[in-house]
Amino acid sequence: MSDYSEYRYLIVGGGMVADSAARGIRELDAEGTIGIVAQEETPPVARPALSKKLWTDASFSFDDAWLDTEADTGATRHAGERAVSIDREDRVVRTENGLVLRYEQLLLATGGTPNALDLPEDERVVYYRSVEDYRRLRRLAGDHRLIAVIGGSFIGTELAAALVQNDTEAILIFPEPVLGGSVFPADLAHRFEGLYREAGVEHVPAARLEQGEAGEDGLELRLTNGDRVRCDAVVVGVGVTPNIGLAERAGLETGDGVLVDDRLRTSDDRIFAAGDIASYPDAILGRRRIEHVDNAVEMGHQAGRNLAGADEPYDHTPYFYSVVFGNRYEAVGTLDSSLETVEAWSEDREQGIVFYLDGARVAGVLLWNLSGRREEARRAIAEADAGDRDALKTRIPLRDAEED
Structure with a gap:
């Protein structure tokens, strides 16, 4: 058969x-x-x-x-x-x-x-995940069209940065008062948001989509803060x-x-x-x-x-990363700005490390523009004493190393 x-x-x-x-x-x-x-x-x-x-x-x-x-x-x-x-x-x-x-x-x-929102089924609405989504967004972008990006997640921030660097106007709608505010310490979140402002990405903070409607000449989005946004297309990145x-x-x-x-x-x-x-x-x-x-x-x-019969444990602790406007950040574990943090930065603030603390343990490590330190970040989570703040600040050197 x-x-x-x-x-x-x-x-x-x-x-x-x-x-x-x-x-x-x-x-x-x-x-x-x-x-x-x-x-x-x-x-x-x-x-x-x-x-x-x-x-x-x-x-x-x-x-x-x-x-x-x-x-x-x-x-x-x-x-x-x-x-x-x-x-x-x-x-x-x-x-x-x-x-x-x-x-x-x-x-x-x-x-x-991808999680769905109250948006019409329309060629100009893209829930971003696949090759076909990329191709469709490419067709919608360019020529100074305005595309609304819904969500301040990793995918949302990457797409807003990508669009504004490709002859497209971008407006970023996100639920936090400051972009990245739920994951980064306050100062870094403001710096992160500043990258987008400097690039010309319009911001609509502290807002979520309530409903979207499609018309012949574009889409209109009604937001929870009372704003109405008119745009040529919408791309969604909300998990x-x-x-x-x-x-x-x-x-x-x-x-x-x-x-x-x-x-x-x-x-x-x-x-x-x-x-x-x-x-x-x-x-x-x-x-x-x-x-x-x-x-x-x-x-x-x-x-x-x-x-195939190896019978081996999966003992790799994954990392995740993002790259926006020439800045690369990597992280292991939990990034949650409500946790206490210990930070170490280079003099010019271009490279840095943030330790996220949950009581006596390190719950997560953020590496900002710092390559080759993931294994040290994993060891910090597994072994470091979160009570010794001074030791944490010097635990991972502020210089690039060979990639692990």
């Missing part, structure tokens, strides 16, 4: 986790068949490029973003297919279009769905909801995500989970679910190896 296939390894999800998992499998098994069920029509791509380099680096082309998963690993990708059920007894995944896919080992990497429905229907244990052990194995020994959906026991941070690219790549790689 043309709609039936068997695979030694089946991956549900077509993003960066799938790519890194396929590569992890191939490190141990050069011949085992790999199938990928991908709701996206487009193949796996280096997703950070969609909001960073493709907008800001003229030397970086779209061809540089493709991951070439099928060519490099021999995986078979079933594009445009959404998995709807898992028969754990017969080890079968069925898709919405009627494909029946049998597996020996299964990896769930279903990612997340995602993990796609755990497939796992729930299969009877796997879930909570804030699909629960896995340190081998990334679910409550079914033949089924693993990785990426945005996986709630895993981090060796330093404790159980959590992380939606950033470093976690997707490293967790996917380890899941692939374990699918």
Whole structure:
């Protein structure tokens, strides 16, 4: 039957986790068949490029973003297919279009769905996540059009910076009184916001979208602060909801995500989970679910190896990063401005470290324009005495090092 296939390894999800998992499998098994069920029509791509380099680096082309998963690993990708059920007894995944896919080992990497707002279904409204979203926003941008960016998250701030650097007027709508105020210490948040003001990004702080309407000549947004914003297009970056429905229907244990052990194995020994959906026991941070690219790549790689029999723990504590207006910041752990902080800055304030303290422990570390210090940040969270503020300030040197 043309709609039936068997695979030694089946991956549900077509993003960066799938790519890194396929590569992890191939490190141990050069011949085992790999199938990928991908709701996206487009193949796996280096997703950070969609909001960073493709907008800001003229030397970086779209061809540089493709991951070439099928060519490099021999995986078979079933594009445009959404998995709807898992028969754990017969080890079968069925898709919405009627494909029946049998597996020996299964990896769930279903990612997340962007959170929706009260906006019309319209070509000019983009919930930003995929290659097609990038292409559509590119078509909408330029020619000094005005695009409203809703959300002051990592993706929202990156997109506002990207747009204003590409012949586009940008207005950034965010719920905090100061941009970045929920994650950065007050002084840094004001500096961060200043980068956007200097670049010409209009700000609407302390506001959320109430409702949006579309007309022939643009969109009108009604905000909770009473403002009305008219714009040519809207791009939304207000977080995602993990796609755990497939796992729930299969009877796997879930909570804030699909629960896995340190081998990334679910409550079914033949089924693993990785990426945005996986709630895993981090060796330093404790159980959590992380939606950033470093976690997707490293967790996917380890899941692939374990699918192929490695039986190794996932002992990597991920970091996350953003790049805006030439400033790169990286972080490990929790960034929450309500926590007490200890800061160390270079004399010119161009490089800095912020330790976020939760009682007697370091809960998170922010590295501002400081490369090669992630491993030291991890060790600070695992080992440092938060009570010794002076020692914290000098724990991580204020100079670049080799990347860890």
